[in-house]
Amino acid sequence: MTFWRINDTKISCRITMDEIHEMGFDFQELTQDRQKTTEFLSTLMEKARTSLQGDLPDGIQSFSAQMLPDASVLITISCVDIEKEINDNMDLLERRIQAMNEMEKSGRLDRVRSLEGQEKAEAYNELMEDIENLLQDPSQEEEEQTQVRRLDMPGSSTCRILFPSLDETIHFCQAVNPESVAHSRLYKHGGWYYLYTDFEGDAREKKAAGFLNLAGEFGGDISGEGASEAFLKEHKKCMIPEQAVRKLNGLVK
Known part of the structure; x- marks a missing residue:
């Protein structure tokens, strides 16, 4: 299993079915038994603290699980500092x-x-x-506005995602189906990795929306900030000019 930190209170884990079984749990049972799910998440958080070697809040606020094309599971956990939350409230x-x-x-x-x-x-x-x-609640209003920005797809079939590290870029590319992407390229600038993807066909906007939503689970930034592709091209920041998603997806997992 692989852990990575999205921010101070949010982590993601990519885990296989075999690893879930090795932990003493059954995936189907986890979808039906709330108590088992709670035990599983607690165990997963213990492993995350060891793997990430850093402090994580004790409380689990929410989580999501998504099946990936290779039959592994992407689990994202949002933690909460209970004392801080009470003080904020x-x-x-x-x-x-x-x-x-x-x-x-x-x-x-x-x-x-x-x-x-x-x-x-x-x-x-x-x-x-x-x-x-x-x-x-101001935080709720801000979250709603963020979700609107995430799902507000322009008419263009081109998406841009910024990742803070190459590892997170690779993790993301290995979690998607490269066949769904028509063209893609990867740039590096200012410590960020810029992944540009083009989608074609009648369902291109639907594919792009799903792509952006999944990117958020891997720490991808889709806010629209950062350098333009024209700037990146002009200053020769390109790392992979063609089929970046396919090439990173094909690396040893």
Whole structure:
């Protein structure tokens, strides 16, 4: 099995069915028995701490499992520092209470009560909308916007993914089907590896969306920041000019 760290609280693991069995678990059982799943994830986290040689939060917030073309499983675990989460929630609660108090002090509640008819209904709806905005968790809103950016595919069939290391680039290319990619090339610039992929055919946007979603599980950055391909070409940053995905996929696993 192979572990890699996506960020301070998120890790991924690529594991085979045989390795799951060696740990004393059955994959089919893991999909049906919540207690077994919890035990498996706890064991996996212990191995991750040994492999990554670094601190990881104790709590497991969420996880996802995805079958890869070679029948191995990609497991991504989001960890949580429970004490920090409670402190953050307490801070958020305090801000919400303060915001509600300010609204009361401003006299808006009394103003709604004093109105009549349609004017009262409109003022009430506006007040409720503002209250909902106050209660909106900023981190949740940011996550929703991030998901929109991840899935907002342009008309072009070209995707660009940035990886912080060559190892993560290779791990990703070995997890995808190279036949789905028409053309691909790899550049290196500023400590980042830029993987460009082209998709063709009627289903090209669907293929590209799936490609980008999977890239996130391997630490890929699809935010759109970084150098353009024209810049990379001009400054001769290309490492693999043709069939990069196929060539990296074919390396010894």
